[in-house]
Amino acid sequence: MIKIFEAVGNYLILMRSAIAKPEKPRMFWIEVFRQATEIGIGSLVIIAIVSTFIGAVTAVQFSYQLKSISLVPMWWMGSILRKSMILELAPTISALLLAGKVGSNIASELGSMRISEQIDAYEIMGVNAPAYLIGPKVIAAIIVIPMLVILAVFLGLMGGWFGGVAGGYFSTAEYVRGLQDAFKVSDLNIMLIKSVLFGIIISTISCYKGFKVEGGAIEIGKASTQAVVLSSIVVIVVNFIVAFLLL
Amino acid sequence: MIEIKNIKKSFGDHEVLKGVSAVFDSGKCNLIIGKSGSGKTVTLKCMVGLYEPDSGAILYDGRNVMDMDFKERKAIRREIGMLFQGTALFDSMTVHDNIAFPLNMFTTMTEEEKRERVNFCLKRVNMENTNKKYPGELSGGMKKRVGIARAIVMNPKYLFCDEPNSGLDPKTSLVIDALIKEITQEFDMTTIINTHDMNSVMGIGDKVTFIHEGLKYWEGTTQEVMQITEGELFDFIFASEFLKDLRRRAKY
Numbered sequence: 214m215i216k217i218f219e220a221v222g223n224y225l226i227l228m229r230s231a232i233a234k235p236e237k238p239r240m241f242w243i244e245v246f247r248q249a250t251e252i253g254i255g256s257l258v259i260i261a262i263v264s265t266f267i268g269a270v271t272a273v274q275f276s277y278q279l280k281s282i283s284l285v286p287m288w289w290m291g292s293i294l295r296k297s298m299i300l301e302l303a304p305t306i307s308a309l310l311l312a313g314k315v316g317s318n319i320a321s322e323l324g325s326m327r328i329s330e331q332i333d334a335y336e337i338m339g340v341n342a343p344a345y346l347i348g349p350k351v352i353a354a355i356i357v358i359p360m361l362v363i364l365a366v367f368l369g370l371m372g373g374w375f376g377g378v379a380g381g382y383f384s385t386a387e388y389v390r391g392l393q394d395a396f397k398v399s400d401l402n403i404m405l406i407k408s409v410l411f412g413i414i415i416s417t418i419s420c421y422k423g424f425k426v427e428g429g430a431i432e433i434g435k436a437s438t439q440a441v442v443l444s445s446i447v448v449i450v451v452n453f454i455v456a457f458l459l460l
Numbered sequence: 461m462i463e464i465k466n467i468k469k470s471f472g473d474h475e476v477l478k479g480v481s482a483v484f485d486s487g488k489c490n491l492i493i494g495k496s497g498s499g500k501t502v503t504l505k506c507m508v509g510l511y512e513p514d515s516g517a518i519l520y521d522g523r524n525v526m527d528m529d530f531k532e533r534k535a536i537r538r539e540i541g542m543l544f545q546g547t548a549l550f551d552s553m554t555v556h557d558n559i560a561f562p563l564n565m566f567t568t569m570t571e572e573e574k575r576e577r578v579n580f581c582l583k584r585v586n587m588e589n590t591n592k593k594y595p596g597e598l599s600g601g602m603k604k605r606v607g608i609a610r611a612i613v614m615n616p617k618y619l620f621c622d623e624p625n626s627g628l629d630p631k632t633s634l635v636i637d638a639l640i641k642e643i644t645q646e647f648d649m650t651t652i653i654n655t656h657d658m659n660s661v662m663g664i665g666d667k668v669t670f671i672h673e674g675l676k677y678w679e680g681t682t683q684e685v686m687q688i689t690e691g692e693l694f695d696f697i698f699a700s701e702f703l704k705d706l707r708r709r710a711k712y
Contacts, residue, residue, distance in 0.1 A: 237565050330548040333510055338562050338614075339537035 224421045231347035231420070236340060241349060248353035252315050256361060259314060260307055264365035267302055268294065268372030276382030287383040291391020294373040299400045300460070303365040305452050308411035311358060312444035316419040319350055320440035323423025324433035332424070347420040351413065358412035359405055366404070403459050410455065411448050418444045461486045462507065462618060462650055467516035469502055476502045477513070478674040487648045488666035489641055491655060495696060499674040501622060504654045508540055508620055509533060520618065538566060541611030541649075543640075545623040547603040549595040549610070555582070556591035559610045566614070581609040585639060601632035605639065612643060619644065621653040625660060633657065637664045658697055661685060670696065 235241035279285045326332050335342040377383045422440040426432050462484040469477040476499045484490035494500040505511040518525040549558050559578045585605040625633035641664040644651040668685050670678040672692045688694045
Protein backbone atom coordinates (compact mmCIF):
# COMPACT_ATOMS: atom_id res chain seq x y z
CA MET A 214 0.00 0.00 0.00
CA ILE A 215 2.87 2.35 0.90
CA LYS A 216 4.41 1.57 -2.48
CA ILE A 217 1.22 2.65 -4.26
CA PHE A 218 1.17 5.98 -2.37
CA GLU A 219 4.87 6.41 -3.11
CA ALA A 220 4.28 5.76 -6.82
CA VAL A 221 1.34 8.19 -6.93
CA GLY A 222 3.45 10.80 -5.14
CA ASN A 223 6.35 10.34 -7.56
CA TYR A 224 3.94 10.49 -10.49
CA LEU A 225 2.49 13.80 -9.26
CA ILE A 226 5.94 15.28 -8.59
CA LEU A 227 7.10 14.31 -12.09
CA MET A 228 3.99 15.76 -13.71
CA ARG A 229 4.42 18.98 -11.73
CA SER A 230 7.90 19.43 -13.15
CA ALA A 231 6.59 18.51 -16.61
CA ILE A 232 4.18 21.45 -16.65
CA ALA A 233 6.92 24.01 -15.99
CA LYS A 234 7.28 26.92 -18.39
CA PRO A 235 9.36 25.78 -21.38
CA GLU A 236 12.89 27.22 -21.62
CA LYS A 237 12.57 27.91 -25.32
CA PRO A 238 8.93 27.99 -26.50
CA ARG A 239 9.90 27.55 -30.16
CA MET A 240 11.79 24.31 -29.44
CA PHE A 241 8.93 23.16 -27.21
CA TRP A 242 6.28 23.64 -29.89
CA ILE A 243 8.44 21.99 -32.55
CA GLU A 244 8.56 18.97 -30.24
CA VAL A 245 4.77 19.14 -29.68
CA PHE A 246 4.25 19.11 -33.45
CA ARG A 247 6.65 16.18 -33.87
CA GLN A 248 4.89 14.20 -31.17
CA ALA A 249 1.45 15.05 -32.54
CA THR A 250 2.51 13.79 -35.95
CA GLU A 251 3.91 10.61 -34.43
CA ILE A 252 0.81 9.89 -32.35
CA GLY A 253 -1.69 11.02 -35.00
CA ILE A 254 -0.28 9.75 -38.26
CA GLY A 255 1.20 6.68 -36.61
CA SER A 256 -2.16 5.60 -35.19
CA LEU A 257 -4.36 6.58 -38.11
CA VAL A 258 -4.44 3.21 -39.89
CA ILE A 259 -5.16 1.07 -36.84
CA ILE A 260 -7.87 3.46 -35.59
CA ALA A 261 -9.46 3.56 -39.05
CA ILE A 262 -9.52 -0.22 -39.51
CA VAL A 263 -10.73 -1.07 -36.01
CA SER A 264 -13.41 1.61 -35.77
CA THR A 265 -14.82 0.79 -39.22
CA PHE A 266 -15.20 -2.88 -38.35
CA ILE A 267 -16.47 -2.17 -34.84
CA GLY A 268 -19.20 -0.02 -36.42
CA ALA A 269 -19.99 -2.70 -38.97
CA VAL A 270 -20.18 -5.58 -36.50
CA THR A 271 -22.23 -3.51 -34.02
CA ALA A 272 -24.72 -2.74 -36.79
CA VAL A 273 -24.99 -6.39 -37.77
CA GLN A 274 -25.29 -7.66 -34.17
CA PHE A 275 -27.90 -5.08 -33.13
CA SER A 276 -29.88 -5.45 -36.33
CA TYR A 277 -29.93 -9.21 -35.95
CA GLN A 278 -31.37 -8.90 -32.45
CA LEU A 279 -33.79 -6.07 -33.27
CA LYS A 280 -35.14 -7.97 -36.24
CA SER A 281 -36.37 -10.68 -33.91
CA ILE A 282 -38.42 -8.01 -32.09
CA SER A 283 -40.59 -7.00 -34.98
CA LEU A 284 -42.17 -4.08 -33.04
CA VAL A 285 -38.93 -2.03 -33.21
CA PRO A 286 -38.49 -0.05 -36.44
CA MET A 287 -35.13 -0.63 -38.15
CA TRP A 288 -34.42 3.09 -38.58
CA TRP A 289 -33.64 3.05 -34.85
CA MET A 290 -30.37 1.38 -35.79
CA GLY A 291 -28.93 4.72 -36.93
CA SER A 292 -29.77 6.27 -33.60
CA ILE A 293 -28.45 3.32 -31.57
CA LEU A 294 -25.23 3.21 -33.50
CA ARG A 295 -24.68 6.96 -33.26
CA LYS A 296 -25.16 6.93 -29.49
CA SER A 297 -22.97 3.86 -29.06
CA MET A 298 -20.14 5.18 -31.19
CA ILE A 299 -20.13 8.72 -29.77
CA LEU A 300 -20.63 7.90 -26.12
CA GLU A 301 -18.81 4.63 -25.71
CA LEU A 302 -17.27 2.68 -28.52
CA ALA A 303 -15.17 5.34 -30.31
CA PRO A 304 -13.59 6.96 -27.23
CA THR A 305 -13.07 3.77 -25.23
CA ILE A 306 -11.93 1.41 -27.98
CA SER A 307 -9.66 4.13 -29.43
CA ALA A 308 -8.20 4.82 -25.99
CA LEU A 309 -7.49 1.14 -25.39
CA LEU A 310 -5.85 0.82 -28.80
CA LEU A 311 -3.79 3.95 -28.21
CA ALA A 312 -2.80 2.77 -24.73
CA GLY A 313 -1.29 -0.24 -26.48
CA LYS A 314 0.31 1.53 -29.39
CA VAL A 315 1.21 5.01 -28.16
CA GLY A 316 1.61 4.08 -24.48
CA SER A 317 4.14 1.33 -25.10
CA ASN A 318 5.96 3.51 -27.62
CA ILE A 319 6.29 6.43 -25.18
CA ALA A 320 7.36 4.21 -22.26
CA SER A 321 9.99 2.35 -24.27
CA GLU A 322 11.30 5.55 -25.90
CA LEU A 323 11.74 7.34 -22.57
CA GLY A 324 12.99 4.14 -20.93
CA SER A 325 15.75 3.68 -23.47
CA MET A 326 16.61 7.38 -23.22
CA ARG A 327 16.95 6.93 -19.46
CA ILE A 328 19.13 3.80 -19.78
CA SER A 329 21.38 5.36 -22.44
CA GLU A 330 21.83 8.48 -20.25
CA GLN A 331 20.16 10.77 -22.81
CA ILE A 332 17.87 12.16 -20.09
CA ASP A 333 20.96 12.82 -17.93
CA ALA A 334 22.49 14.63 -20.91
CA TYR A 335 19.48 16.98 -21.02
CA GLU A 336 19.81 17.61 -17.28
CA ILE A 337 23.55 18.33 -17.54
CA MET A 338 22.87 20.86 -20.30
CA GLY A 339 20.52 22.64 -17.93
CA VAL A 340 17.36 21.56 -19.76
CA ASN A 341 14.33 20.71 -17.62
CA ALA A 342 14.06 17.16 -18.99
CA PRO A 343 10.48 16.42 -17.78
CA ALA A 344 9.21 19.71 -19.24
CA TYR A 345 10.96 19.13 -22.57
CA LEU A 346 10.29 15.40 -22.93
CA ILE A 347 6.96 14.84 -21.14
CA GLY A 348 5.19 18.18 -21.66
CA PRO A 349 5.05 17.98 -25.48
CA LYS A 350 3.88 14.36 -25.41
CA VAL A 351 0.99 15.19 -23.06
CA ILE A 352 -0.06 18.27 -25.04
CA ALA A 353 0.19 16.34 -28.32
CA ALA A 354 -1.97 13.54 -26.88
CA ILE A 355 -4.57 16.03 -25.63
CA ILE A 356 -4.78 17.59 -29.11
CA VAL A 357 -4.54 14.50 -31.29
CA ILE A 358 -6.51 11.84 -29.39
CA PRO A 359 -9.84 13.74 -29.60
CA MET A 360 -9.20 14.13 -33.34
CA LEU A 361 -8.64 10.41 -33.68
CA VAL A 362 -11.80 9.73 -31.71
CA ILE A 363 -13.83 12.04 -33.99
CA LEU A 364 -12.42 10.14 -36.95
CA ALA A 365 -13.28 6.85 -35.24
CA VAL A 366 -16.90 8.01 -34.79
CA PHE A 367 -17.18 8.95 -38.45
CA LEU A 368 -15.63 5.73 -39.73
CA GLY A 369 -17.57 3.64 -37.22
CA LEU A 370 -20.83 5.12 -38.49
CA MET A 371 -19.71 4.50 -42.07
CA GLY A 372 -18.87 0.92 -41.16
CA GLY A 373 -22.28 0.55 -39.49
CA TRP A 374 -24.00 1.82 -42.61
CA PHE A 375 -22.03 -0.60 -44.78
CA GLY A 376 -22.65 -3.59 -42.45
CA GLY A 377 -26.37 -2.92 -42.13
CA VAL A 378 -27.05 -2.13 -45.80
CA ALA A 379 -24.85 -4.94 -47.11
CA GLY A 380 -26.55 -7.38 -44.73
CA GLY A 381 -29.97 -6.19 -45.85
CA TYR A 382 -31.04 -5.12 -42.38
CA PHE A 383 -31.93 -1.50 -43.23
CA SER A 384 -31.83 0.95 -46.13
CA THR A 385 -29.58 4.02 -46.41
CA ALA A 386 -32.62 6.29 -45.93
CA GLU A 387 -33.63 4.48 -42.71
CA TYR A 388 -30.08 4.69 -41.38
CA VAL A 389 -29.77 8.43 -42.11
CA ARG A 390 -33.15 9.07 -40.48
CA GLY A 391 -31.94 7.26 -37.36
CA LEU A 392 -28.68 9.18 -37.31
CA GLN A 393 -30.56 12.50 -37.33
CA ASP A 394 -33.16 11.51 -34.79
CA ALA A 395 -32.97 13.21 -31.36
CA PHE A 396 -29.35 14.27 -31.80
CA LYS A 397 -27.89 15.89 -28.66
CA VAL A 398 -24.80 18.11 -28.76
CA SER A 399 -24.12 17.19 -25.11
CA ASP A 400 -23.23 13.68 -26.29
CA LEU A 401 -20.38 15.17 -28.31
CA ASN A 402 -19.21 17.10 -25.25
CA ILE A 403 -19.07 13.90 -23.22
CA MET A 404 -17.12 12.24 -26.03
CA LEU A 405 -14.61 15.10 -26.08
CA ILE A 406 -14.27 15.15 -22.29
CA LYS A 407 -13.56 11.44 -22.32
CA SER A 408 -11.05 11.79 -25.17
CA VAL A 409 -9.10 14.53 -23.42
CA LEU A 410 -9.07 12.61 -20.14
CA PHE A 411 -7.94 9.44 -21.91
CA GLY A 412 -5.21 11.41 -23.68
CA ILE A 413 -3.92 12.70 -20.35
CA ILE A 414 -4.11 9.25 -18.75
CA ILE A 415 -2.31 7.40 -21.54
CA SER A 416 0.44 9.98 -22.04
CA THR A 417 1.20 10.75 -18.39
CA ILE A 418 1.18 7.15 -17.15
CA SER A 419 3.37 6.02 -20.05
CA CYS A 420 5.76 8.92 -19.55
CA TYR A 421 5.99 8.18 -15.84
CA LYS A 422 6.69 4.49 -16.41
CA GLY A 423 9.33 5.27 -19.06
CA PHE A 424 10.98 8.10 -17.16
CA LYS A 425 11.45 6.04 -14.01
CA VAL A 426 13.08 3.02 -15.67
CA GLU A 427 16.15 1.73 -13.87
CA GLY A 428 18.31 -1.12 -15.08
CA GLY A 429 18.52 -2.43 -18.63
CA ALA A 430 16.61 -3.76 -21.61
CA ILE A 431 14.43 -6.10 -19.54
CA GLU A 432 13.24 -3.20 -17.39
CA ILE A 433 12.34 -1.21 -20.51
CA GLY A 434 10.13 -4.10 -21.65
CA LYS A 435 8.55 -4.34 -18.21
CA ALA A 436 7.92 -0.58 -18.07
CA SER A 437 6.33 -0.72 -21.50
CA THR A 438 3.99 -3.55 -20.47
CA GLN A 439 3.13 -1.85 -17.19
CA ALA A 440 2.36 1.39 -19.03
CA VAL A 441 -0.11 -0.39 -21.32
CA VAL A 442 -1.78 -2.41 -18.55
CA LEU A 443 -2.06 0.47 -16.08
CA SER A 444 -3.24 2.97 -18.72
CA SER A 445 -5.91 0.52 -19.92
CA ILE A 446 -7.19 -0.12 -16.40
CA VAL A 447 -7.32 3.58 -15.54
CA VAL A 448 -9.05 4.35 -18.86
CA ILE A 449 -11.77 1.77 -18.12
CA VAL A 450 -12.29 3.03 -14.55
CA VAL A 451 -12.37 6.71 -15.59
CA ASN A 452 -14.73 5.81 -18.44
CA PHE A 453 -17.18 4.43 -15.90
CA ILE A 454 -16.80 7.45 -13.59
CA VAL A 455 -17.42 9.91 -16.45
CA ALA A 456 -20.44 7.93 -17.69
CA PHE A 457 -21.78 7.72 -14.15
CA LEU A 458 -21.39 11.44 -13.51
CA LEU A 459 -22.34 12.92 -16.88
CA LEU A 460 -25.03 10.67 -18.32
CA MET B 461 39.29 24.78 -9.87
CA ILE B 462 36.72 22.40 -8.46
CA GLU B 463 36.88 21.28 -4.88
CA ILE B 464 34.78 18.65 -3.16
CA LYS B 465 34.69 18.49 0.61
CA ASN B 466 33.59 15.48 2.62
CA ILE B 467 30.97 14.28 0.12
CA LYS B 468 28.72 11.54 1.45
CA LYS B 469 26.11 9.66 -0.53
CA SER B 470 24.02 6.63 0.36
CA PHE B 471 21.49 4.61 -1.63
CA GLY B 472 19.13 3.07 0.91
CA ASP B 473 21.30 1.40 3.53
CA HIS B 474 24.31 1.26 1.25
CA GLU B 475 26.78 4.07 1.86
CA VAL B 476 28.63 4.56 -1.44
CA LEU B 477 30.60 7.72 -0.64
CA LYS B 478 31.84 7.94 2.93
CA GLY B 479 33.31 11.44 2.87
CA VAL B 480 35.30 12.10 -0.28
CA SER B 481 37.38 15.27 -0.48
CA ALA B 482 39.50 16.27 -3.46
CA VAL B 483 40.77 19.23 -5.44
CA PHE B 484 40.72 19.33 -9.26
CA ASP B 485 43.04 21.87 -10.84
CA SER B 486 42.17 24.37 -13.59
CA GLY B 487 43.56 23.79 -17.05
CA LYS B 488 44.55 20.24 -16.15
CA CYS B 489 43.37 16.72 -16.85
CA ASN B 490 42.31 15.47 -13.43
CA LEU B 491 41.71 11.74 -13.31
CA ILE B 492 39.52 9.85 -10.87
CA ILE B 493 40.52 6.21 -10.80
CA GLY B 494 39.29 3.26 -8.83
CA LYS B 495 37.91 -0.24 -9.09
CA SER B 496 34.39 -0.88 -10.34
CA GLY B 497 32.00 -0.11 -7.48
CA SER B 498 34.51 2.07 -5.63
CA GLY B 499 32.28 5.16 -5.97
CA LYS B 500 34.02 7.12 -8.72
CA THR B 501 30.96 7.38 -10.98
CA VAL B 502 28.80 8.44 -8.02
CA THR B 503 31.43 11.07 -7.16
CA LEU B 504 31.31 12.39 -10.73
CA LYS B 505 27.51 12.38 -10.82
CA CYS B 506 27.38 14.27 -7.51
CA MET B 507 29.76 16.86 -8.94
CA VAL B 508 27.69 17.48 -12.07
CA GLY B 509 24.42 17.53 -10.15
CA LEU B 510 22.86 14.29 -11.32
CA TYR B 511 22.93 13.02 -7.73
CA GLU B 512 22.33 15.17 -4.69
CA PRO B 513 24.97 14.38 -2.04
CA ASP B 514 23.66 13.65 1.46
CA SER B 515 26.24 16.06 2.88
CA GLY B 516 29.42 17.88 1.99
CA ALA B 517 30.32 20.77 -0.29
CA ILE B 518 31.05 21.08 -4.02
CA LEU B 519 32.84 24.27 -4.95
CA TYR B 520 33.17 25.50 -8.54
CA ASP B 521 35.84 28.22 -8.34
CA GLY B 522 34.75 28.89 -4.78
CA ARG B 523 30.99 28.80 -5.48
CA ASN B 524 29.32 26.14 -3.35
CA VAL B 525 26.69 24.33 -5.43
CA MET B 526 25.05 22.95 -2.30
CA ASP B 527 24.08 26.47 -1.20
CA MET B 528 22.66 27.43 -4.59
CA ASP B 529 19.01 27.64 -5.58
CA PHE B 530 17.57 25.97 -8.71
CA LYS B 531 18.34 28.93 -11.02
CA GLU B 532 21.93 29.28 -9.86
CA ARG B 533 22.51 25.56 -10.32
CA LYS B 534 21.14 25.78 -13.85
CA ALA B 535 23.56 28.61 -14.55
CA ILE B 536 26.47 26.47 -13.30
CA ARG B 537 25.33 23.62 -15.53
CA ARG B 538 25.69 25.86 -18.58
CA GLU B 539 29.40 26.04 -17.70
CA ILE B 540 29.66 22.25 -17.74
CA GLY B 541 30.25 19.95 -20.69
CA MET B 542 30.01 16.22 -20.28
CA LEU B 543 31.08 13.22 -22.28
CA PHE B 544 29.03 10.25 -21.16
CA GLN B 545 30.21 6.66 -21.00
CA GLY B 546 27.74 5.62 -23.70
CA THR B 547 27.97 9.08 -25.36
CA ALA B 548 24.23 9.76 -24.72
CA LEU B 549 23.77 11.23 -28.18
CA PHE B 550 20.11 11.85 -28.99
CA ASP B 551 19.10 9.00 -31.32
CA SER B 552 16.33 10.93 -33.03
CA MET B 553 18.61 13.82 -34.04
CA THR B 554 21.35 14.12 -36.64
CA VAL B 555 24.93 14.85 -35.59
CA HIS B 556 24.37 18.51 -36.43
CA ASP B 557 21.18 18.72 -34.38
CA ASN B 558 22.82 16.93 -31.45
CA ILE B 559 25.62 19.46 -31.29
CA ALA B 560 23.37 22.43 -32.06
CA PHE B 561 20.84 21.44 -29.40
CA PRO B 562 22.37 23.46 -26.52
CA LEU B 563 22.81 26.41 -28.90
CA ASN B 564 19.14 26.20 -29.90
CA MET B 565 18.05 26.01 -26.27
CA PHE B 566 20.23 28.61 -24.64
CA THR B 567 21.53 31.10 -27.17
CA THR B 568 20.11 33.68 -29.52
CA MET B 569 22.57 32.83 -32.30
CA THR B 570 21.37 32.98 -35.88
CA GLU B 571 21.14 29.79 -37.94
CA GLU B 572 24.31 30.75 -39.77
CA GLU B 573 26.21 31.36 -36.53
CA LYS B 574 25.02 28.05 -35.12
CA ARG B 575 26.06 26.23 -38.29
CA GLU B 576 29.51 27.82 -38.08
CA ARG B 577 29.90 26.88 -34.42
CA VAL B 578 28.79 23.28 -35.04
CA ASN B 579 31.18 22.97 -37.99
CA PHE B 580 34.01 24.39 -35.89
CA CYS B 581 33.41 21.83 -33.14
CA LEU B 582 33.11 18.97 -35.63
CA LYS B 583 36.32 20.05 -37.32
CA ARG B 584 38.05 20.23 -33.95
CA VAL B 585 37.25 16.55 -33.32
CA ASN B 586 38.08 15.56 -36.93
CA MET B 587 34.49 14.74 -37.79
CA GLU B 588 33.78 17.10 -40.68
CA ASN B 589 31.07 16.12 -43.16
CA THR B 590 29.12 14.00 -40.69
CA ASN B 591 26.48 16.68 -39.97
CA LYS B 592 23.65 14.78 -41.60
CA LYS B 593 24.43 11.36 -40.15
CA TYR B 594 22.46 9.87 -37.27
CA PRO B 595 24.23 8.44 -34.18
CA GLY B 596 23.18 4.95 -35.25
CA GLU B 597 25.32 5.31 -38.38
CA LEU B 598 28.52 6.08 -36.44
CA SER B 599 31.17 3.79 -34.94
CA GLY B 600 31.97 3.84 -31.21
CA GLY B 601 34.98 6.11 -31.66
CA MET B 602 33.07 8.48 -33.93
CA LYS B 603 30.25 8.71 -31.40
CA LYS B 604 32.77 9.62 -28.69
CA ARG B 605 34.15 12.39 -30.89
CA VAL B 606 30.68 13.76 -31.58
CA GLY B 607 30.03 13.51 -27.83
CA ILE B 608 33.14 15.63 -27.22
CA ALA B 609 32.01 18.12 -29.89
CA ARG B 610 28.62 18.45 -28.17
CA ALA B 611 30.29 18.80 -24.78
CA ILE B 612 32.46 21.74 -25.92
CA VAL B 613 29.94 23.53 -28.14
CA MET B 614 28.92 25.95 -25.38
CA ASN B 615 32.56 26.66 -24.57
CA PRO B 616 32.38 25.18 -21.06
CA LYS B 617 34.76 25.96 -18.21
CA TYR B 618 34.51 22.44 -16.87
CA LEU B 619 34.61 19.21 -18.85
CA PHE B 620 33.59 15.91 -17.30
CA CYS B 621 34.31 12.61 -19.02
CA ASP B 622 32.85 9.38 -17.69
CA GLU B 623 34.89 6.39 -18.87
CA PRO B 624 35.79 7.98 -22.22
CA ASN B 625 37.54 4.82 -23.41
CA SER B 626 34.94 2.24 -22.53
CA GLY B 627 34.06 0.04 -25.48
CA LEU B 628 36.90 1.36 -27.64
CA ASP B 629 39.89 -0.49 -29.04
CA PRO B 630 43.30 0.53 -27.62
CA LYS B 631 44.27 2.61 -30.64
CA THR B 632 41.01 4.58 -30.75
CA SER B 633 41.28 5.04 -26.98
CA LEU B 634 44.61 6.78 -27.46
CA VAL B 635 43.08 9.07 -30.09
CA ILE B 636 40.20 10.03 -27.78
CA ASP B 637 42.62 10.56 -24.87
CA ALA B 638 44.82 12.80 -26.99
CA LEU B 639 41.79 14.77 -28.14
CA ILE B 640 40.62 15.36 -24.56
CA LYS B 641 44.10 16.46 -23.54
CA GLU B 642 44.43 18.87 -26.48
CA ILE B 643 41.00 20.37 -25.92
CA THR B 644 41.68 20.83 -22.19
CA GLN B 645 44.84 22.80 -22.95
CA GLU B 646 43.42 24.68 -25.92
CA PHE B 647 40.29 25.90 -24.12
CA ASP B 648 41.92 26.07 -20.66
CA MET B 649 39.23 23.91 -19.09
CA THR B 650 39.11 22.06 -15.81
CA THR B 651 38.76 18.51 -17.04
CA ILE B 652 37.78 15.63 -14.80
CA ILE B 653 38.01 12.14 -16.24
CA ASN B 654 36.59 9.10 -14.60
CA THR B 655 38.52 6.05 -15.78
CA HIS B 656 40.07 2.75 -14.90
CA ASP B 657 42.25 2.73 -18.01
CA MET B 658 45.90 2.98 -16.94
CA ASN B 659 46.92 4.05 -20.46
CA SER B 660 44.85 7.20 -19.89
CA VAL B 661 46.43 7.74 -16.49
CA MET B 662 49.92 7.60 -17.92
CA GLY B 663 49.08 9.30 -21.20
CA ILE B 664 47.01 12.34 -20.31
CA GLY B 665 46.67 12.53 -16.52
CA ASP B 666 48.10 15.57 -14.77
CA LYS B 667 46.64 14.77 -11.41
CA VAL B 668 45.25 11.47 -10.14
CA THR B 669 42.71 10.83 -7.39
CA PHE B 670 42.30 7.21 -6.37
CA ILE B 671 38.98 6.33 -4.76
CA HIS B 672 38.68 3.11 -2.82
CA GLU B 673 35.57 1.86 -1.00
CA GLY B 674 33.91 5.27 -0.99
CA LEU B 675 36.90 7.23 0.28
CA LYS B 676 39.75 9.12 -1.33
CA TYR B 677 42.63 6.74 -0.80
CA TRP B 678 45.38 8.59 -2.62
CA GLU B 679 46.00 11.82 -4.53
CA GLY B 680 49.05 12.89 -6.53
CA THR B 681 50.63 13.41 -9.93
CA THR B 682 51.06 10.80 -12.65
CA GLN B 683 54.76 10.61 -11.90
CA GLU B 684 54.01 9.94 -8.24
CA VAL B 685 51.63 7.12 -9.17
CA MET B 686 54.58 5.22 -10.62
CA GLN B 687 56.46 5.44 -7.34
CA ILE B 688 53.79 3.41 -5.54
CA THR B 689 55.04 -0.04 -4.61
CA GLU B 690 52.37 -1.41 -2.29
CA GLY B 691 48.84 -1.01 -1.00
CA GLU B 692 45.44 -0.79 -2.70
CA LEU B 693 46.61 1.64 -5.41
CA PHE B 694 49.53 -0.61 -6.30
CA ASP B 695 47.13 -3.57 -6.54
CA PHE B 696 44.82 -1.53 -8.72
CA ILE B 697 47.48 -0.28 -11.13
CA PHE B 698 49.38 -3.52 -11.41
CA ALA B 699 46.35 -5.75 -11.30
CA SER B 700 48.01 -8.93 -12.58
CA GLU B 701 50.86 -10.78 -10.91
CA PHE B 702 52.75 -10.49 -14.20
CA LEU B 703 52.65 -6.69 -14.09
CA LYS B 704 53.45 -6.60 -10.37
CA ASP B 705 56.48 -8.75 -11.02
CA LEU B 706 57.61 -6.50 -13.88
CA ARG B 707 57.19 -3.43 -11.67
CA ARG B 708 59.21 -4.94 -8.82
CA ARG B 709 61.99 -5.94 -11.19
CA ALA B 710 62.03 -2.45 -12.69
CA LYS B 711 62.42 -0.99 -9.21
CA TYR B 712 65.46 -2.98 -8.26
